[in-house]
Amino acid sequence: MSKTPPQKNNLYPEIEPYSTGFLEVDNTHTLYWEQCGNPHGTPVLFLHGGPGAGCGSMQRRFFDPEHYRIILFDQRGAGRSSPHASIENNTRHALVEDIEKLRSHLNVEKWHIFGGSWGSTLALSYAIEHTSAVLSMVLRGIFLMEQDEINWFLNGIKNIFPENWERFASHVNFAPNLLDAYYEKLTDADYQTALKAGVAWSAYESGCASLLPRPAKVSHEDLDKDDLAISKIEAHFFKYEVIAKQHSLLNNIERLRKIPATIIQGRYDTICPTKTAYKLHKAWPEADYIIVQNGGHTANEPAMYRRLIEATNNMRSIA
Numbered sequence: 001m002s003k004t005p006p007q008k009n010n011l012y013p014e015i016e017p018y019s020t021g022f023l024e025v026d027n028t029h030t031l032y033w034e035q036c037g038n039p040h041g042t043p044v045l046f047l048h049g050g051p052g053a054g055c056g057s058m059q060r061r062f063f064d065p066e067h068y069r070i071i072l073f074d075q076r077g078a079g080r081s082s083p084h085a086s087i088e089n090n091t092r093h094a095l096v097e098d099i100e101k102l103r104s105h106l107n108v109e110k111w112h113i114f115g116g117s118w119g120s121t122l123a124l125s126y127a128i129e130h131t132s133a134v135l136s137m138v139l140r141g142i143f144l145m146e147q148d149e150i151n152w153f154l155n156g157i158k159n160i161f162p163e164n165w166e167r168f169a170s171h172v173n174f175a176p177n178l179l180d181a182y183y184e185k186l187t188d189a190d191y192q193t194a195l196k197a198g199v200a201w202s203a204y205e206s207g208c209a210s211l212l213p214r215p216a217k218v219s220h221e222d223l224d225k226d227d228l229a230i231s232k233i234e235a236h237f238f239k240y241e242v243i244a245k246q247h248s249l250l251n252n253i254e255r256l257r258k259i260p261a262t263i264i265q266g267r268y269d270t271i272c273p274t275k276t277a278y279k280l281h282k283a284w285p286e287a288d289y290i291i292v293q294n295g296g297h298t299a300n301e302p303a304m305y306r307r308l309i310e311a312t313n314n315m316r317s318i319a
Helices: 057-062 092-105 118-129 147-154 162-170 178-186 191-209 221-240 249-256 274-283 302-317
Strands: 019-024 030-037 042-047 068-073 111-116 134-140 261-266 288-292
Touching: 019 092, 030 092, 042 057, 042 092, 042 118, 057 068, 057 302, 068 092, 092 118, 111 118, 111 302, 118 134, 118 249, 134 302, 147 178, 147 221, 162 191, 178 191, 178 221, 191 221, 249 274, 261 274, 261 302, 274 288, 288 302
Parallel strands: 042 068, 042 111, 111 134, 134 261, 261 288
Antiparallel strands: 019 030, 030 068
8 A cells, every 4th residue: 555645636745766867769869767656666657748848847746656666758859858859750650669668678568658638649659559568548638640630729729819829920920821930930040040939839839728827937048948849849740740530540449448548638628629539538438538627738737637646546456
């Protein structure tokens, strides 16, 4: 039984990694990884969003540290992985294989998978390819990397956040194709041009992600660099890694039916609207489907993280 005080579905206490390292996955990319919690516990892998967002200390706190061997890593180009903000050889397929390389490197036989937003895309992609390695899944803010979802992000959100969208679009002079216009700036050889575009893109996304108002982010060199990584890698994936409907992840749900899973979706998620989670639920009725009626996109608000922690606590019985 866990010695960690009962959390009542609140975040677990702050913890530090007991081991960290870097894994070279190809001639270009080296990934940062860390392990927290119980070295002899049941492994659980956290997959961050973005793509390009990287992991933070809060994300260690979704899991009972007495029960779980908590594994986090920064995906290609993100966080502490290098090269920073790199889009070279940065694809969904490559990231799926990176997860397998990490599993082998850390001598994990099977693990739970936890992913939100883009992390849900990557979790589904990985589980479809490596089903036998997955004990269970917790998925939040479902994103399938299909064109209609990207269209919504780039243009549809203006129906709910017109002020945020106007600031976002004005940075590229309301270009007819916002994605192409931003991609040109984000990949510009002039670093300051790319950085300013990254900050504008990230401000738009973060400004639409929370249900509850939060203070504007104060610009800081390191934070701006992270904004560039998120924005550049997202724009790269949106431009070159869209999953065509005929190849939809939903077409492969048959491979996942025996995996215990929980889908958790904020009703007022404007980044990844509920209709996508509902599509996944209809294709995969065996998975628990939970709508958080007072939830948005971010996992950092109490309504969302309480349900996520409830799900990770429930999956302690699966080993």
